[in-house]
Amino acid sequence: MPKSVRLDIITPEKLFYRGEIELVIARTLFGDEGFMANHTWACKLLATGELWIQEAGSKDFRIAAISGGFIDIKEKFTIFTDAAEWPEDIDVERAKNSESKARELLKDSSRVGSGGKEIVEAKIDIMKAHTRMNVAVGGVRRKR
Amino acid sequence: MAGISMQDIKRRVKSVTSIEHITNAMKLVSAAKLRRAKVTFERTGEYFHFVTESIQDIFNGSADIPMKYIEGNREIKTTCYVVITSNKGLCGSFNSNVIKQAEAEIKADPEAPEIVAVGSRGRDYFARRGYDICSEYMLPPEDISFVETHDVSEPIIRQYEEGKIDEVVMIYTSFVSTLEQRVKIVRLLPFEIKRDLDAMPLEKQVEYEPSIEDVFNYLVPKYVEIMIYSAIVESATCEHAARRMAMENATDNANNMIADLTLFYNRARQAAITSEITEIVSGADALK
Numbered sequence: 001m002p003k004s005v006r007l008d009i010i011t012p013e014k015l016f017y018r019g020e021i022e023l024v025i026a027r028t029l030f031g032d033e034g035f036m037a038n039h040t041w042a043c044k045l046l047a048t049g050e051l052w053i054q055e056a057g058s059k060d061f062r063i064a065a066i067s068g069g070f071i072d073i074k075e076k077f078t079i080f081t082d083a084a085e086w087p088e089d090i091d092v093e094r095a096k097n098s099e100s101k102a103r104e105l106l107k108d109s110s111r112v113g114s115g116g117k118e119i120v121e122a123k124i125d126i127m128k129a130h131t132r133m134n135v136a137v138g139g140v141r142r143k144r
Numbered sequence: 145m146a147g148i149s150m151q152d153i154k155r156r157v158k159s160v161t162s163i164e165h166i167t168n169a170m171k172l173v174s175a176a177k178l179r180r181a182k183v184t185f186e187r188t189g190e191y192f193h194f195v196t197e198s199i200q201d202i203f204n205g206s207a208d209i210p211m212k213y214i215e216g217n218r219e220i221k222t223t224c225y226v227v228i229t230s231n232k233g234l235c236g237s238f239n240s241n242v243i244k245q246a247e248a249e250i251k252a253d254p255e256a257p258e259i260v261a262v263g264s265r266g267r268d269y270f271a272r273r274g275y276d277i278c279s280e281y282m283l284p285p286e287d288i289s290f291v292e293t294h295d296v297s298e299p300i301i302r303q304y305e306e307g308k309i310d311e312v313v314m315i316y317t318s319f320v321s322t323l324e325q326r327v328k329i330v331r332l333l334p335f336e337i338k339r340d341l342d343a344m345p346l347e348k349q350v351e352y353e354p355s356i357e358d359v360f361n362y363l364v365p366k367y368v369e370i371m372i373y374s375a376i377v378e379s380a381t382c383e384h385a386a387r388r389m390a391m392e393n394a395t396d397n398a399n400n401m402i403a404d405l406t407l408f409y410n411r412a413r414q415a416a417i418t419s420e421i422t423e424i425v426s427g428a429d430a431l432k
Contacts, residue, residue, distance in 0.1 A: 043351070
């Protein structure tokens with residue numbers, strides 16, 4: 001059995017998760033990356049995406065949606081994120097709504113203006129909505 | 145109690161009683177809200193140290209971090225004051241304490257201040273006195289979420305990066321206990337940090353991704369955001385605690401007043417009865 005390591009997931013509002021895990025897969029800015037016990041010490045920024053957690057002694061993964069943040073890999077793993085959600089807490093309707101709203105904003109370029117900030121925000125909104133919808137149905141990767 | 149009729153006293157007792165009902169109800173409501181706010185407040189406080197520790201770690205571990213957030217790298221001209229008050233009154237001296245401190249702080253500053261008002265009480269006060277309020281937020285603080293506080297913190301960080309403001313000072317009420325709250329003045333930016341020479345270098349090399357600057361540049365604004373969020377949550381907790389105390393005092397005062405007035409009422413009634421008896425007796429005497 002692989003070694004396990006303690007993982008804390010912290011949001012500003014609460015301690016989202018704490019437990020012994022074997023493997024956590026997070027989306028860094030350069031792509032998905034898995035971390036196991038005894039990983040090199042690291043401090044990496046995370047993008048909006050899915051987070052896969054394999055708890056110690058378990059074969060299955062738990063999935064959560066997180067929106068950006070960073071992971072701190074030392075003897076313990078700590079993930080700090082603005083917001084995190086388990087699939088059962090995700091309101092798919094709301095995610096769909098926010099996606100269509102962001103898409104409308106992108107289409108209607110006259111409203112967006114030339115600042116570009118709104119475009120970026122709308123794209124992030126779409127990404128967040130996608131992540132949440134994917135997580136709600138069990139994650140987009142490695143569907144079994 | 146000459147001059148006040150029994151009818152008048154009765155009316156006053158009635159009105160004080162209804163005020164007592166209201167203040168008592170408000171006290172109970174505030175107590176319930178306080179309990180809830182305290183839970184949120186305690187949760188936010190518990191993990192906050194983690195971000196500061198990470199910043200400290202990076203700072204100690206590396207020489208080439210961007211200096212724009214660090215103290216002593218630029219002259220402080222414009223200061224931005226974040227004043228956190230409540231949206232509602234009837235909470236004793238809660239708001240006036242914050243405002244008093246904030247005003248003293250602002251007056252001591254020779255440069256024109258920028259004021260960010262969180263809560264309508266502070267906004268109204270400073271707007272009336274002709275201060276320039278660069279942004280204001282009137283969200284109900286009880287169930288504010290971290291994402292919502294982005295609206296408060298994002299423009300502050302942006303202005304700081306653009307160089308429009310050189311210092312960010314936050315004035316809010318910090319929670320000591322349910323009976324005691326204290327006004328606190330905290331400087332958010334530039335970040336006060338000292339290179340801890342005694343600190344042990346981390347025993348292993350840490351890998352930063354995308355780069356140490358990016359991680360640092362992510363962490364410091366995040367620190368400001370979290371500080372503002374936790375201050376708003378803390379201030380909301382204090383508001384409820386202050387209101388509960390104020391309403392408890394009001395209820396006590398109302399009860400005292402009712403007791404006094406009831407006493408006056410009984411005396412006045414007794415005096416009326418006595419004088420009636422005297423009149424009857426003297427009338428009967430006169431007939432003899």
